[in-house]
Amino acid sequence: MPVRPRLFALGAIAIAIVLPLLVRSEYYRQVLVTGYISAIAVYGLNIILGYTGLLTLGHAAFFGIGAYAVALLETRLGVPFWVALAAGCAAAVILGYLVGLVSLRTRGNYFAIFTAAIGVMISIVLTNWQELTGGNIGVLNIPPPAPIGPISFESSLAKYYLVLVALVFAIVICARVRGSLFGRSLIAIAGNEDLARAVGIDVMRAKSAAFMLSTFLAGLAGGMYAIFIGFLGPDSSGLDVTFDMLLYLIVGGVGTLAGPLVGTLVLVILAQFLSGIDQYKFLIFGPMLVLLIMFFPSGIVGGIMQLRGMVRRGAASAPVADAALAQPGAN
Amino acid sequence: MLLEVIGVTKRFGGLTAVDDVSFTVESGSIVAIIGPNGAGKSTCFNLISGYYPVTSGKLVFAGEDITHEPMHKIARRGIARTFQTTSLFRSASVLDNAIIGYRMHTQSGLFDALLRTSRARREERESAEHAFEALRFAGIEQYADRIAGSIPQEAQKRLAIAIAVVSKPKLVLLDEPAAGVTSEETVGHADLIRSMAQAGFTVCLVEHKMSLVMGLADRIVVLHHGAKIAEGTPAEVQANDVVIEAYLGAATHA
Numbered sequence: 246m247p248v249r250p251r252l253f254a255l256g257a258i259a260i261a262i263v264l265p266l267l268v269r270s271e272y273y274r275q276v277l278v279t280g281y282i283s284a285i286a287v288y289g290l291n292i293i294l295g296y297t298g299l300l301t302l303g304h305a306a307f308f309g310i311g312a313y314a315v316a317l318l319e320t321r322l323g324v325p326f327w328v329a330l331a332a333g334c335a336a337a338v339i340l341g342y343l344v345g346l347v348s349l350r351t352r353g354n355y356f357a358i359f360t361a362a363i364g365v366m367i368s369i370v371l372t373n374w375q376e377l378t379g380g381n382i383g384v385l386n387i388p389p390p391a392p393i394g395p396i397s398f399e400s401s402l403a404k405y406y407l408v409l410v411a412l413v414f415a416i417v418i419c420a421r422v423r424g425s426l427f428g429r430s431l432i433a434i435a436g437n438e439d440l441a442r443a444v445g446i447d448v449m450r451a452k453s454a455a456f457m458l459s460t461f462l463a464g465l466a467g468g469m470y471a472i473f474i475g476f477l478g479p480d481s482s483g484l485d486v487t488f489d490m491l492l493y494l495i496v497g498g499v500g501t502l503a504g505p506l507v508g509t510l511v512l513v514i515l516a517q518f519l520s521g522i523d524q525y526k527f528l529i530f531g532p533m534l535v536l537l538i539m540f541f542p543s544g545i546v547g548g549i550m551q552l553r554g555m556v557r558r559g560a561a562s563a564p565v566a567d568a569a570l571a572q573p574g575a576n
Numbered sequence: 577m578l579l580e581v582i583g584v585t586k587r588f589g590g591l592t593a594v595d596d597v598s599f600t601v602e603s604g605s606i607v608a609i610i611g612p613n614g615a616g617k618s619t620c621f622n623l624i625s626g627y628y629p630v631t632s633g634k635l636v637f638a639g640e641d642i643t644h645e646p647m648h649k650i651a652r653r654g655i656a657r658t659f660q661t662t663s664l665f666r667s668a669s670v671l672d673n674a675i676i677g678y679r680m681h682t683q684s685g686l687f688d689a690l691l692r693t694s695r696a697r698r699e700e701r702e703s704a705e706h707a708f709e710a711l712r713f714a715g716i717e718q719y720a721d722r723i724a725g726s727i728p729q730e731a732q733k734r735l736a737i738a739i740a741v742v743s744k745p746k747l748v749l750l751d752e753p754a755a756g757v758t759s760e761e762t763v764g765h766a767d768l769i770r771s772m773a774q775a776g777f778t779v780c781l782v783e784h785k786m787s788l789v790m791g792l793a794d795r796i797v798v799l800h801h802g803a804k805i806a807e808g809t810p811a812e813v814q815a816n817d818v819v820i821e822a823y824l825g826a827a828t829h830a
Binding site for chain 2: 418421422425426427428429430432433436437439440441442443444445446447448454455458
């Protein structure tokens with residue numbers, strides 16, 4: 246049935262495959278890949294905030310856990326990348342389970358504050374446990390993944406495609422969750438937690454699963470970051486990184502499928518153009534965000550869907566009129 | 577006896593909202609709980625459905641003690657409820673609202689979603705079928721694709737009932753099903769509640785509109801200041817002096 250979205254997705258993948266062949270500059274390739282890596286983490290954020298309605302402020306900490314796990318296992322113990330990546334994701338999920346065990350019992354602002362505290366704590370540990378993490382110097386010379394048969398991951402092009410595969414994987418996860426019965430449980434919790442309980446949904450269990458899935462994607466993004474940048478410092482896991490990710494999600498469209506990717510790429514690329522005036526960039530981002538929230542509270546993607554609904558409403562007759570009013574990300 | 581409420585008390589700090597209330601609900605009947613504002617009617621529902629823990633007393637459902645069970649477990653035993661303020665998943669479609677109501681009968685979790693297992697596909701189909709059936713029962717199947725928050729008020733009330741009955745519960749608790757609907761629409765709601773009883777649901781409702789209650793209920797429980805002051809058939813309750821003093825009498829003065 247959903248032929249058009251599928252065509253749209255295939256088109257986007259085709260563009261993503263061809264893009265690095267057109268963009269010859271190493272620098273711009275790196276910008277794109279950094280954007281993709283952030284987008285993977287933002288998809289995780291979308292599951293917990295967009296679908297389940299829980300504002301986590303500790304997301305970057307799980308990104309850091311994944312990144313440091315991969316970096317340290319590779320450089321200190323010589324563990325192959327693929328094993329290290331699996332371990333990094335597992336570490337993020339297990340930690341997500343433990344953090345969720347306590348934090349998910351709180352609601353609303355308390356959840357945000359609790360996760361922010363956890364995020365700050367993890368970040369402080371990564372900065373100060375010098376023997377393990379190298380402190381502020383960080384971890385250097387993180388090797389690229391070992392080749393699989395003839396495919397080597399030395400070149401930036403090969404790494405680009407590796408990250409692209411991970412991104413598509415993250416998007417597929419989000420798409421499948423969204424359309425599923427499990428996803429409907431999450432949407433129910435976001436929309437009306439009391440009613441969700443009243444219809445027999447085990448709210449705690451569903452939240453825990455959603456939270457672990459979100460930390461898994463953060464960990465996966467972190468692991469990709471470690472091998473792509475080849476260097477890792479503690480500033481990759483701080484609270485401001487979480488706020489960047491939140492900004493990407495809000496700009497793209499909370500709760501929409503394309504929003505995390507669109508928001509991340511738009512802002513990452515925009516930040517490159519503004520890099521000459523780096524310390525003033527929030528003079529531009531700030532007002533932009535205010536305008537966006539005033540006129541398109543459901544982000545770029547939500548806004549486009551809203552406009553499309555309005556156009557269709559103008560063309561077609563009344564019955565679907567009201568449905569167009571409801572924004573997909575309004576939960 | 578389907579539901580036994582035995583000496584149930586609920587205190588919020590110094591306030592006793594429900595005071596040693598006992599009543600029973602027989603399978604297949606319609607029982608109404610009435611009383612003036614603040615009589616503890618909704619609190620009663622919130623205790624039965626596990627929304628609040630009881631301070632003391634006992635709740636027995638289908639022969640089993642459910643006094644200390646969490647809300648979602650009580651729901652899975654077969655007690656469905658609606659809320660006083662029409663409670664829906666407002667930004668989801670009407671059909672999805674009903675599908676969520678059926679969720680307790682489906683097992684698919686996160687991994688079924690990620691792997692699109694045959695169980696997930698089968699349960700999705702099954703949920704949609706039951707959801708449509710419930711929407712048809714509530715008379716709102718024409719709104720299936722609309723966003724729940726965008727349909728008319730009266731249809732939203734019906735959707736709340738559809739969400740409650742889609743899981744085929746043994747007992748349905750309706751908290752003021754006709755609040756905020758016009759008197760003509762109230763007739764339609766009475767018909768819907770009657771057809772619920774005919775379809776085999778046991779119904780317990782809290783309601784202000786006496787016209788609705790008197791024509792509908794098999795038994796009526798009257799609460800006043802958190803305590804039960806009378807119980808009986810509509811005719812018995814209407815003739816009860818204490819009730820007239822406390823509730824019907826007060827209403828005529830107003």
